[in-house]
Amino acid sequence: MTSVNIGILAHVDAGKTSLTERLLHTAGVIDRVGSVDRGDTQTDSHELERQRGITIRSAVVSFTVGDVKVNLIDTPGHPDFISEVERALSVLDGVVLVVSAVEGVQAQTRLLMRTLVKMRIPVILFVNKIDRMGARYDDLLDEIRSELSPAVVPLTRVEGIGTAEARAITRTVGPDDPEFAAELADVLAEHGDEFLARYLDDEAALTARDYTEELARQACRAQLYPVLFGSAVADAGIGALVDGITGLFPVNHGGADGTLHGTVFKIERGWAGEKVAYVRLRSGTLGPRSKVSVFRRDPHGAVLELPGRTTVVEVFDRGSAMVEAQARAGDIAKVWGLKGIRIGDRLGSAEGLDGEHLFAPPSLETVIRPARHGAMPELYDALLQLADQDPFINVRKDDEEQEISVSLYGEVQKEVIAATLADDYKLDVVFEGTRIICVERPIGVGESVEEIDYRSKTFFWATVGLRVEPGEPGSGVVFRRSVELGSLPHAFHKAVEEAVRATLQQGLNGWEVLDILVTLTHTGFASPVSAAGDFRKLTPLVLMNALKQAGTQVYEPVNRFELEVPAENASTVLLNLVECGATPETTRGQGSSCLVEGIIPARTVQEFEQRLPGLSQGEGMLVTRFHSFQPAVGPVPSRRRTDLNPVDRKEYMLRAFGRI
Template sequence: MTSVNIGILAHVDAGKTSLTERLLYTAGVIDRIGSVDRGDTQTDAHELERRRGITIRSAVVSFTVGEVKVNLIDTPGHPDFISEVERALGVLDGVVLVISAVEGVQAQSRLLMRTLVKMRMPVILFVNKIDRMGARYEDLLESIRSELAPSLVPMTRVEEIGTRQAHAVARRVSEEDFASELTEVLAEHDDGFLARYLADEPVLVAQDYATELARQTREALLCPVFFGSAVAGTGITGLIDGITSLLPVAPGRSDAGLRGTVFKIERGWAGEKVAYVRLHSGVLRARTNIGLYRQDRHGTITELAGRPTVVEVFHRGSEVIEAHASAGDIAKVRGLKGIRIGDQLGTGDGLRGRHLFAPPSLETVIRATRPGAMPDLYEALLQLADQDPFINVRKNDDEQEVSVSLYGEVQKEVIKATLAEDYKLDVEFEGTRTICVERPIGVGESVEEIDLRNRTFFWATVGLRVEPGEPDSGVVFRRSVELGSLPHAFHKAIEEAVRSTLQQGLYGWEVLDILVTLTRTGYASPVSAAGDFRKVTPLVLMDALKQAGTQVFEPVNRFELEVPAENISTALLNLVECGATPETTKAYGSTCLVDGTIPARTVQEFEQRLPGLSQGEGILSTRLDSFQPAPGPAPARRRTDTNPMDRKEYLLRVFGRL
């Protein structure tokens, strides 16, 4: 039996979860279709998801069609949970992108499709809700061509569209207009196919078209488009046939070395970690020693050891059975206590470094309302960070507060509800603020030496020079001293301390695009230790950074706004009032689409205005675009480290006197 791992992606409310239910029902896995409104769907298992009617965490279900096992990952549609989508994309063989036949191509659809094209991910488009009033066919296909996929093949036509009697009819190669249209699209990417079509002999048959269509779909050269209704069940059989015949089967060999990717972590009933792993190759068995490989934000790969106690694979819906997992499977693995999202099992080869989507650009401070609950709150947030590392938990012991990163206000509401329901913690939030960064604007140099004539706090000599780095280079560390001038452990301690210290610059923000050069070293054997270098480096680095100076940059988002045409003037005026720079405006019938840039700090303000200025029909989508100098006085953030900017305070903290 072969496997294919697919994801269901969509703009929020396009019918993604309903489609998953219908696929399971049609495949014979469930005998009753769940409803998002009733809160009894297979994939929205968490009480909070059922109550809010949205998908918050990715969920895995499976069904079998003939000799093909389909593992299906249902992902969130709301942009506040885009990190869940990112983790799922890394383990998929193909994607079904759902579009509403009424609302058409929406902002989140465009964002997702851009990412899928960048990944060269095979995509099938499913146009849902053809039985809804206002559903479209021809003009929607044109919109999809211009905004999502210029090379597409409508695999079905719709009769009585926009009525309860609407139904999808499969198009056949025997139909002259479909054969001609299909040939034209396929020939765009294969001159040989066009030559065979034009030749007198041999005549192309239906199987030739099917084979070439499947090849080009698997190579992400074109997108088949299926129409239907998840609620009514029309068009679903054709979509299933497309999934099993057009999308690529899971690559990899079970007789090769083990390689698997952890893309989700949840907590079991006893609080233990349960890892969701996609097996790319090899076989994973319980009670077998395996290697775990982790890549940090600087690209360094660390090897750990693990021994899974239970390995389960998905079978008929959300049910799991205990068995070994083979190449192509998605497994639930228990017993790996220190496992994290993004870890790879078996080998470090192929670890993915860069993110597909931008990290959160907002943060907020959380405080427990109950006195003395700070440790419980911090522990609870660390457990939530296991499920979503992007929330980036930061603790400030002095202020008795914790901050987390966010994509938006909906995510904040979900975190608050989760803490209340799962951890019995009542919390309050400060106002949301944007996450800025710092960049050096000059050159600075500093050194701390071992002084045998006076009192020495650290048995280490460290000299550092800081200067502006290349754009988007992050933190670059290099040495102008001989590598053999220090033991390797001391060099490693200096570099690690540099990178951790730069998490908070002169104004408390992460310092990026900086070049740090190690200019001087020294040690006193046998008393010097790696800890001396780890402790003195922050003092040297921050002194050099003070000399260089830094500038604070704020995040700027690229936005896409859809509003009714009659409201476009008011929308543009409000955008400008919020500091946005509109760039292009396009009209699509009764709707206008505006794109441009807007400071992340004013996005929430504009979102609050949007319903009133668009009769509730406006749709705004934003994503991080760049950083620009922050206007006015540089915004600062409270420090959560040992404050190496203040030498006296730092020494007191390091030596436990404060």
């Protein structure tokens, strides 16, 4: 049996989950269409999702159409959970991007479409809610062409749009729709030279099948984007969408040939607390009680190969039901037994480990404390388990201050973490205020050397010299050597590099240091006294001394924003944007709304979000995403250190030798 893995993406409230329910009902998987309002949908199975009426974690369901098995991943629409979307995109064959026929193209829709175009993932645009008052057709198509892509082809037309009797009618090449062939040919000719030649040579000789096959070929290559209209609630246009999913997306043929290659895109916990990995297989097979190599990159960029053994392998059958079976290419499997598995790991092959992040990591953080005295260890363990499901929360523990911090995309995510800890771990927590995550970059050159002193008491039997200087923008941390590799045992070289990278997690002001070039200039050891620990402990002191000489500049995150507000409120909203430090770059009207794009400091986003409802009569919509780091304005922001503090030599020595 062939298979296709699809995702349903949308701006929040466009109807993703309702569409998933309708597809399952159409395929005969469920007898009754679930409702988000009732909290009885197949994919929003977590109690918190039912309470809030939003998708928080991606969920997988399966259904069969003819001889094609469709694995469907329902993803969150709220921007605070964009990391869930990123992980899902890495395993998809195609995406159904849902647009509301009433609200039209929204800020999150534009962000998602840009990402899909960049990744060259095939996309079908499904315009939902054609039965709602205010639904649009012609002007919405114009909006889609201008806001998302000009390479779109409407494959359905609508009768009775905006009424309860609205229905979607499939367009076909033939006498019933004479304009469709010309419209379709214009788009197909852009990327199909052979089709264009045949069209110009003898247009009349082209059959409806010729048009359909060329449409499918270009859609599979993400060269054009079919548009279908319908209503998930009213069951309109769903048949055409099902045909599009099985006919316009590339399918997997489920062969067992080839080397095992799978991607771990989700981790959850089983009933006994064990890790369960969701794996998309691209080639080979994976069965129970099988030895498997797990590949990942360590913090320094090296590829690690780790042994593993599966205990149970299940594949999706009907809906969310699972059956034990050997997974084949194209399948999405749940795998038990891989104890140290992480999101992003590759099974059987290291191919794909170099993939870049599609969306920026969180630019906010907060301190979280347990409400109950003495529950800090329980909270830390619980957060580490949540980090298995979402590595971007980046749990940091400060043992001295007895506090834990986590990274965030927004305030809704904070509420979800609190509710999850209360419901699943019986832990009530208190959050401090949200703060931005800055970075530091060197602004000059600094050099420092510390050598073994045989004439007086020495604390470290190691000689280390380091030079720091600004690196290329976007280079992160680059470590190189100007000494011969054989000047030290390999273990000592490794200890120096690992210490450099670990120390630069907290610069002079406590922020991660990026875009820095660190050169090892001096080395020395005293055999057999020297040990790797001497180099690991001395390196932070040398590095921070060099960094003090070079100096650092603190940079704060700046977000790009897209804002949609009623036109009559635009001037007041723009004034408040400027008061929050934003720089509006473009402003344009769209019907009765005003669209504003620009950049805004991440530190003021929350303040503006709180103002927006009152400024826009509750109709304003703001989406932000990380844009860049820019020099911090005002007093230099700093963060309390959680290491041994090599910036202060005296304190560091006392801590390193256990005096504090």
